[in-house]
Amino acid sequence: MSKMPKxxxxxxxxxxxxxxxxxxxxxxILAIGEDPVEALILMVKGSFGSTYGWGYTLYYTTNFxxxxxxxxxxxxxxxxxIGGEGQxxxxxxxVALICLYLPxxxxxxxxxxxxxxxxxxxxxxxxxxxxxxxxxxxxVVITTIMFNFIAAAxxxxxxxxxxxxxxxxxxxxxxxxxxxxxxxxxxxxSPLGISFSKSAPANITLFLxxxxxxxxxxxxxxxxxxxxxxxxxxxxxxAIYAGISPTRIIMITMLISxxxxxxxxxxxxxxxxxxxxxxxxxxxxxxxxxxxxxxxxHPFGVALAALLFGFLYQGGAELALWTDIPREMIVVIQAxxxxxxxxxxxxxxMPLERVFLALRSEGK
Amino acid sequence: MDYxxxxxxxxxxxxxxxxxxxxxxxxxxxxxxGIFDIGLEGKMLMAAFTSAALAAVSGSVWIGLLAGIASxxxxxxxxxxxxxxxxxxxxxxxxxxxxxASGLTVVIAQAWFExxxxxxxxxxxxxxxxxxxxLAETLQGVPVFGPLYAELIxxxxxxxxxxxxxxxxxxxxxxxxxxxxxxxxxxxxxxxxDTAGVSVIRMRFAAVAIAGVLCGLAGAYLATALQAGFVRExxxxxGFIALAALIFAKWRPWYALSATLLFGLLQAxxxxxxxxxxxxxxxxxxxxxxxxxxxxxxxLAGFVGKAIPPRAGGEPYVKER
Numbered sequence: 051m052s053k054m055p056k057x058x059x060x061x062x063x064x065x066x067x068x069x070x071x072x073x074x075x076x077x078x079i080l081a082i083g084e085d086p087v088e089a090l091i092l093m094v095k096g097s098f099g100s101t102y103g104w105g106y107t108l109y110y111t112t113n114f115x116x117x118x119x120x121x122x123x124x125x126x127x128x129x130x131x132i133g134g135e136g137q138x139x140x141x142x143x144x145v146a147l148i149c150l151y152l153p154x155x156x157x158x159x160x161x162x163x164x165x166x167x168x169x170x171x172x173x174x175x176x177x178x179x180x181x182x183x184x185x186x187x188x189x190v191v192i193t194t195i196m197f198n199f200i201a202a203a204x205x206x207x208x209x210x211x212x213x214x215x216x217x218x219x220x221x222x223x224x225x226x227x228x229x230x231x232x233x234x235x236x237x238x239x240s241p242l243g244i245s246f247s248k249s250a251p252a253n254i255t256l257f258l259x260x261x262x263x264x265x266x267x268x269x270x271x272x273x274x275x276x277x278x279x280x281x282x283x284x285x286x287x288x289a290i291y292a293g294i295s296p297t298r299i300i301m302i303t304m305l306i307s308x309x310x311x312x313x314x315x316x317x318x319x320x321x322x323x324x325x326x327x328x329x330x331x332x333x334x335x336x337x338x339x340x341x342x343x344x345x346x347x348h349p350f351g352v353a354l355a356a357l358l359f360g361f362l363y364q365g366g367a368e369l370a371l372w373t374d375i376p377r378e379m380i381v382v383i384q385a386x387x388x389x390x391x392x393x394x395x396x397x398x399x400m401p402l403e404r405v406f407l408a409l410r411s412e413g414k
Numbered sequence: 415m416d417y418x419x420x421x422x423x424x425x426x427x428x429x430x431x432x433x434x435x436x437x438x439x440x441x442x443x444x445x446x447x448g449i450f451d452i453g454l455e456g457k458m459l460m461a462a463f464t465s466a467a468l469a470a471v472s473g474s475v476w477i478g479l480l481a482g483i484a485s486x487x488x489x490x491x492x493x494x495x496x497x498x499x500x501x502x503x504x505x506x507x508x509x510x511x512x513x514x515a516s517g518l519t520v521v522i523a524q525a526w527f528e529x530x531x532x533x534x535x536x537x538x539x540x541x542x543x544x545x546x547x548x549l550a551e552t553l554q555g556v557p558v559f560g561p562l563y564a565e566l567i568x569x570x571x572x573x574x575x576x577x578x579x580x581x582x583x584x585x586x587x588x589x590x591x592x593x594x595x596x597x598x599x600x601x602x603x604x605x606x607x608d609t610a611g612v613s614v615i616r617m618r619f620a621a622v623a624i625a626g627v628l629c630g631l632a633g634a635y636l637a638t639a640l641q642a643g644f645v646r647e648x649x650x651x652x653g654f655i656a657l658a659a660l661i662f663a664k665w666r667p668w669y670a671l672s673a674t675l676l677f678g679l680l681q682a683x684x685x686x687x688x689x690x691x692x693x694x695x696x697x698x699x700x701x702x703x704x705x706x707x708x709x710x711x712x713x714l715a716g717f718v719g720k721a722i723p724p725r726a727g728g729e730p731y732v733k734e735r
Contacts, residue, residue, distance in 0.1 A: 078518070082525035130505055178711075188714035189723075191505050192661065195452065195654055196707040196714075203704035211698065339509055376524045376531065378646075381517030385510050393496035393507035400500075 053403040060346055063398055064391055068344070068358075070398075071386035078382055084375050092372060093365025103364060105235060105250020109322065110334075111360030112252070115259040116314035117338025118356050119266050120307045122347040126270055127303040128283040133179060133194025134311040135335025136201030137172040141312025142319040143205060144171030146213065146326035149226040160230040161254070164320050165313060172312015173305040175201060180304030184297040190304070202329070209328055223326040232321045253321035259356075262310065263349040269306070270349075279303055311335060333381075340384050343392040359384070417558070421565045423682055428566065429640060430685075431678030432577045433458065433632040433649075437656035438663065438670045439580050440628035446588065446665060447621030448601035448726040452508035453493055454629055455653025456515035461486040461633025463519040466533040466644035467526065469540040475638050478540065479573075482637075483630030489515065490626025498618050501730030512653075520646045531646040533637075542571040542639035571639040573631060580628070584667040597621055601724035604731040614731045632656075658710035665724065677706045 076086035097107040117134045124131035131137075144167030154160035179193035206221070213223040232253045239246045270276040282289040282299045290296060314334060319326055337359055344358070345351030366380035390398075437454045444451040461482035469478025489511050496507040520531040527533055547568035553560045588594035599607045600617040608614050636652075637644045655677050662676075663669035684702035 078521065082521060130503075132505075132509065182711070182715050186714070186716045188711075188716070191452070192657070193711055193714055196658065196711050199651060199654065199707045200704045200711075203700040203707075206703075207698050207700040210700075336509070336513070339506070343506065374525070376521055378517045378520035378524075378531070381513055382521060383517075385513030385517055388506060388513060389492075389496070389510035393502040393504075393510055394500055396500040396502055 054406045058402065058406065060348075060351070063395070063402065064344060064346065064351075066398055067390040067395070068387065071383065071390045074386050075379070075383045079375060079379070082375070084373060089369055089373065089375060092368055093361070096368025096372075097361045097364035100247065101245070102247035102250050103368075105247045105252040106364040106367070107357070107360045108235070108252040108256055109250065109317065109360075110363040111356045112256045112259045112317045113314050113334040114337050114341050114356035114359045115263060115353055116317070117311050117335050118341030118345060118352040119262055119338075119349065120311035120335075121338045121342035122345065122349070122352050123266060123270070123279075123310065124303060124307040125342055125347045126276075126283050127279045127299055128286075129183070129300065129303060129307075130191050131176065131194055131304065131307045131311075132191055132339065133176060133197050133308070133335070134338045135331055135333065136194070136198035137175045137308040137311035138314045138331045138335045139201045139205050139329075140175040141168035141172040141315035142326050142330045143208060144168045144312065145315045145319045146223050146226075149230045149320060150213075150223060154227070154229050157230060157232055161232060161316070161320075164230070164316050165258070168312040168315040169309035170312070172315075173309040175312070176304045176308025177301070180301050180308075183304075184300040190300075198335075206328065209326065213326060221328050226320065226324045230320065231324060232316075234321075251322040253317070255317035255321050258313070258316065260353070262313065263353050266310075267349040275302065311338070337384060340388045340391075344387055417561070421561055423679075423686060425566050426682035426685065427675065427679045428570065428574065429678075430681045431674045432574045433636050433640065433652055434656050434659055434674040434677055435671060436573075436577050436580065436628050436632035436635065437653055438659045438674050439584050439667065440625040440632065441657055441660045442584065442663075442665055442667060442670060443588075443597070443621045443628070444625040445660065445727055446601045446724055447597050447618050448604060448724055448729065448731070449493070449497055449618055449622055450504040450508065450728045451493065451622075451625060452505055452657060453489065453511035453653075454625075454656050455649050455651065456508075456512035457486040457489045457626060457629035458633040458636065458653050459512075459519055459647070459649045460489055460515040461630040462637035462648055463515075463523060463533070463633075463644045465630075465634035466536060466637035467523070469536055469638055470527075470534045470643070473538075473540050475536075475540050475542055478638055479631075479634045482634035483627055486630030486633060487623060487626035490622050490629070494619050494622040497730065498615055498622070501732065504728055504730075516647065519644070523644065523646070533644040536638060536642045540638070541642055542573055542635075544569040544571055545575070571635070573635040573639050576631065577635070578671075581667050581671045588667065593620075598724075601726055604726050605734070608731070608733065614733075618731070629653075655706050658706050661710055661723075662713050664722070680705050 079086040079089055097103045117138060120134045121131055145164045148163045148167035149160060152163060175197060179190050179197055182188040182193050183190040209221040214221055215224045235252045236246045236248045238254065278294045279299055281292065282294055282296065286296060319330055323330060341352055341355040341359055344355035362380050362383055366377055369375045369379065370377040437458055441451050441454050464485035465478040465482030468481035469475045493507050493511055496502040497504040523531045523533060550564045550568035554564050588598060596607060596612055596617055600614055604614045636648055659670060659673035659677050662673040680702055684699050
């Protein structure tokens, strides 16, 4: 018998933790001499008040769904993939190569190609840490951190020395050909008679992200491999006793995780920038950690948490535009969410469990 | 390359090694006691900001230093609270601390000084000045050793000397005292230490606090000795290079010194030469930047001697009942 009803575990605790994180953030905003209530109103208006705002919110959400799912899948196998950032950057490289050097007849085919490239490059970047964890016992956390830095250096080199068009100043690739440009929400919704902001970057990748959530749910709870993955995550010795190969689980899980992180690049590189720029991921890989923790590693939770962070990102940008609160405020909020929902989880859980046990014994 | 250039590179190596060394030793205490610390970067960054801010406001680098250490210890306390008291995930706690520092420093700096997330430039007594060791002038004329003494050994800042003194001190404390034995034991077999009647919780908090002090020194060195003031993200991944050095050193103090000197040298060379020509082939500067991380992965892979972390690392201790 569990100590707490299920609803408390998946709804109550994350909500209270979120409230704590927001309360502390409000205190920080107060401390720098701004009004937290006004800031909140501005953020909500800026991110949900117009289709332009929605377009940005959903664009960020799409990024965070992919990186959040990447972390969540690995979490189920008790692996902590901090390398989403590097894997997403490599995914961007895959997308850029596919879009720049292959002649595509139509954007839909280019999208398929780019998805393959993004996932393959992301997965490849996760493969080495995975192999090292499975075969050499080196901790995947440390190796994925190192691979983030190596990815940053590699992309810097590729952009400055190889992909930069001649005589260009910025370290970025050439613009992708017109045919590879993805339809935005404006293009998709206007035939249906719904007007949507033209300049917002949300695009068809949003639907890919929703499909990815569903796919991950199927994989983890409806397939034999998903069962093995969760069994391995719960107890490695038990999984081995049941004939599950740890090497196989670690490798496949990390490849899927890296592939999902890489897929983010379809959204930001192909869908938004339409060229590969330096530091294209802008920390989205790390947000995936907060999103996965917040969403309790369940795809539905991840989608909700990604929307929350999409709102924070777009709202934060609006704050930086209209008030003296700098953009970095979102990093603080993100840190507090990770702190409360991840590291300090037991702080709330221990007393709450006691409360529920007390209630239960009274009820008898 | 002539002797003067060589000395300059060596000097730059030493300067760049100091923050790595201090942070690496910080990680060493923490991880030897069984607490993984990937929040070195955040603690350094926080200390860099508070030390520069307080030094700028008060005009005294020593007040800045104390404030830097205090802020770093506050984050260390948070890490201890999360990972020791509440038995949370130490890695997640470290990640949170890194983000917290990354965001808070800029938010506070912007609200306080309104210079785009930096502190005012530090001058005079608000900075650590180089210390000229005795006889540096007189020995200048001695061939080879004279310039070496004057340029490299003399003329470093106080914190640099403290950093290098920490190496033998750490070795002595960890391997020659009762405290050190217990600290190492807590990281290998906490249940044994508990059975012997020593508080695992207290030992681990002590280790985390020492890590806080050392990260504070490292951050203060960055902002008030190496550079003159705080700029956003000024640690630039040094906390992670220190972590890499710690693995490279296999969690041992003297090896930590050589590992951080090596990584410092890589930074110094990358800084000075940018792209390096070796005959027909050019080593790009990005490769030099990535080299510490690549070397660490190679070491972790166990191809060049195996790096085995403390056995109880990363696991919260739960008393048996």
